[in-house]
Amino acid sequence: MIFHQKQWQFFRKTAELGKMPHALLFYGQSSTNKNSLALEIVKLLNCEKENFNDRPCQTCRACRDIKKNIHPDLFIITPQENKEIVISQIRGLQSSLFLKAYSAPYKAVIINQAHFLNQDAQSAFLKLLEEPKGKTIFILITEYPEMLLPTIISRVEKFRIYDTSIKKQSSPRQKKLVSELVNIAKQDLFLRFKYAKTLAEEPQELKEVLDVWLGYFRELLLESINDKPVIYPMIKLKKILKTLQTTDFLLSTTSVNPRLALEILMLEL
Template structure:
């Protein structure tokens, strides 16, 4: 991955993932029938490779000599410029590192770009990654563009949370759905990577999302999970106070922090009724211990509390207060 002048990350897009063949075939059929839409919404779970697919498709749309499967040639001027992140007929829009949202300034620049005619390819292609992070002004501004599509332009919106998009934007886009990959296919792919941990263990922790599973192959991330569940146990048994623990986690990604806990509450509920239930193997010892500490009837309240906090996890809130509040919820599930 490298960064171009706009501070945008460009991924290597030579290949799509093996589980994306059905979506590629859908694209081929549309292309062959000359029915490519002006706007396409690529939607499906996070961490299954939608962005890579979108950029792979964008490169093909710009290529001067696609093959009979509509795959980019990889060697023409267009393909080389694309891979260098400097193709003049394409834009990749995503939330910048220091911003929480895609801003109206970004969409205004995009609209100015769309008013130029294409320079080296047959069309212009725009990819909007995590499209749901457009703020309301940005979304309204884009909507006008979608309502009056420019000729020879294709806009690819990518989103794991399409219900957060304006309904009027969704209705202007044709959908391309990405299901969670088949477990066997994910395992085959994972086993071909260099792993420090068993592929099945990683895939379970990642809830079946292969790219997330690969990120957990980093041992320090597994160590963080162990640390968190130990901390939760310490808060429950009052060996640590919640403020002290919240301070330690203040800088951590809140959505991930909560996602781990939601999965653990799920595991705990199942363990209460089936001691042999399949649970997160990296922290199984700790989960058995938390099961013994927790009242099964109160776990559902904990789950609801965590879900309601997950909904506000991306809002601008004091992280310390947010985390303290979640840890207090854990304390309430004690017998």
């Protein structure tokens, strides 16, 4: 994961001291990985390792379920197809939060693209924020914090999440994904589409794959900005990044056919 190290250390410390704020707002450019940071914080709070130094371990049941977005105490709200987060989505949360946590110390609510909360949904959400139930953390993620009610803004701790050029520690799996990508980019369209088909068969993994690729191309872009020789011209890098972001967005918020979305991406490489 690429995070701003100082911010990450801050959240680690806060979690360890049991002082994590009740509601966080992450804002900043779309290219920053606010969402991964939110998930890592939820892992940090709910990881099964006793010792905080070992958290998030990435391997316990809680860490794995959070990563796959299937943890019973993690609620992720994303805009519907019409690009709105509606009141029924927030009401659904209300009843879930009222129940006792299944297994985790913390219930967590992540609202992606929170600027798409419509007026009614924002009012309903404000009520949720005002009546904390047990150990619950709310994380709002947006590029446009000014679209949120000032009453919401005043009740959340705000963090600007910056793009970071700190080199990440790549895991063997991340390295494998990047080398697959580098290889496939050299192949003809037939093989690329075949690869898209294989990827689309594992929709659970897709988000991770796209995240790793986004990270890789962002780094290339940074290097190219710093005048280092890179295999793609900057214009092309920007185009690939944009397609990757669109693919990521489409796959996470709509029911677009993953194979089709990936084929479009493969055309760009």
